[in-house]
Amino acid sequence: MIHKYIGAALLFFVLFCTLLLANIHTKDISTSYMSSKNLEIAECASACALPSHVDLSGDSFPVKRTEKQWRERLSPLAYSVTREQGTERPFSNAYHDNKAIGIYNCVGCNTPLFLSADKFDSGTGWPSFSRPIDPRTLGEKRDISYGMQRIEVHCKVCGAHQGHVFQDGPSDRGGLRYCINSASLLFEPLNDLDEVRAKVIAWYAAK
Numbered sequence: 145m146i147h148k149y150i151g152a153a154l155l156f157f158v159l160f161c162t163l164l165l166a167n168i169h170t171k172d173i174s175t176s177y178m179s180s181k182n183l184e185i186a187e188c189a190s191a192c193a194l195p196s197h198v199d200l201s202g203d204s205f206p207v208k209r210t211e212k213q214w215r216e217r218l219s220p221l222a223y224s225v226t227r228e229q230g231t232e233r234p235f236s237n238a239y240h241d242n243k244a245i246g247i248y249n250c251v252g253c254n255t256p257l258f259l260s261a262d263k264f265d266s267g268t269g270w271p272s273f274s275r276p277i278d279p280r281t282l283g284e285k286r287d288i289s290y291g292m293q294r295i296e297v298h299c300k301v302c303g304a305h306q307g308h309v310f311q312d313g314p315s316d317r318g319g320l321r322y323c324i325n326s327a328s329l330l331f332e333p334l335n336d337l338d339e340v341r342a343k344v345i346a347w348y349a350a351k
């Protein structure tokens with residue numbers, strides 16, 4: 145009789161270990177899923193929601209401000225996102241559903257970073273763009289926080305954290321998705337694409 149109980153306990157133990165191993169294996173896969181092009185939007189959304197832990201403090205940027213100046217310039221949310229690598233809430237941010245024509249400038253230094261023409265609805269609740277206006281204005285850093293492989297993006301002019309870039313964007317637009325915080329941007333509404341073009345050209349001409 146006692147052998148029966150020992151046998152049942154052993155069987156239970158083996159089953160428990162199998163389930164445990166399967167769970168660990170699933171977690172291993174999830175750490176590398178960022179590179180998959182078939183990424184589910186829901187998974188992306190949760191990846192977007194996690195703050196970045198990239199350290200930009202050692203990097204040098206053309207626009208520099210003191211802590212006091214940053215605090216004066218930025219709202220508490222914009223400070224948290226851009227200076228402390230934070231993340232705002234999805235769907236309740238200023239620009240996730242903004243369809244107006246215009247330019248999205250960096251909140252930290254007014255550098256034009258994204259165009260309305262490159263914005264698309266990713267369904268994640270954050271403003272999403274297929275490309276920056278000029279890759280030279282957007283720095284990238286590998287972000288391995290939370291056991292994930294992500295690429296953090298920031299304004300190369302002032303160091304303001306913007307968000308992350310993923311490889312699951314629209315294939316007909318290059319395949320990238322820049323998942324950006326509204327709090328990192330200041331939208332400048334304009335009348336049409338000609339006006340957008342003129343503004344961007346004027347900004348570069350003044351540099």
Ligand SMILES: [Zn+2]
Nearest residue numbers: 250253299302
């Ligand atoms: Zn900036």
